[in-house]
Amino acid sequence: VQLVESGGGLVQPGGSLRLSCAGSGFTFSSYAMSWYRQAPGKERERVARISSGGGSTDYADSVKGRFTISRDNVKNTVYLQMNSLKPEDTAVYYCTKRGGSSYSSAVDFWGQGTQVTVSS
Numbered sequence: 001v002q003l004v005e006s007g008g009g010l011v012q013p014g015g016s017l018r019l020s021c022a023g024s025g026f027t028f029s030s031y032a033m034s035w036y037r038q039a040p041g042k043e044r045e046r047v048a049r050i051s052s053g054g055g056s057t058d059y060a061d062s063v064k065g066r067f068t069i070s071r072d073n074v075k076n077t078v079y080l081q082m083n084s085l086k087p088e089d090t091a092v093y094y095c096t097k098r099g100g101s102s103y104s105s106a107v108d109f110w111g112q113g114t115q116v117t118v119s120s
Helices: none
Strands: 002-006 009-011 017-024 033-038 045-050 057-059 067-072 077-082 091-098 107-110 114-118
Touching: 002 091, 017 033, 017 091, 017 114, 033 067, 033 077, 033 107, 045 067, 045 077, 045 091, 057 067
Parallel strands: 009 114
Antiparallel strands: 002 017, 017 077, 033 045, 033 091, 045 057, 067 077, 091 107, 091 114
């Protein structure tokens, strides 16, 4: 299994970024996926999750209405579109594979993470 994140970087408050995560080594379309983040000195937080087919999604209250998770099962890629970014969104963002098709299944693999910094 391999998960490779990309798209992180520095953005001003109010700006947007789109994170991508390319999965390989498993049948991507059979598994739910999710994004987590961890800021320095803070607990890891689940940001968003999506079912294997993409029909069901779930978001943390802190990002609801600003972030959108989606997936392309042809490209074996999951995305996190982040709009109206705030300084408190600054963190390392991790793509994760879950152990089943439902987004309620447990995480069983983590990507290496990508840094997102929101600052003027």
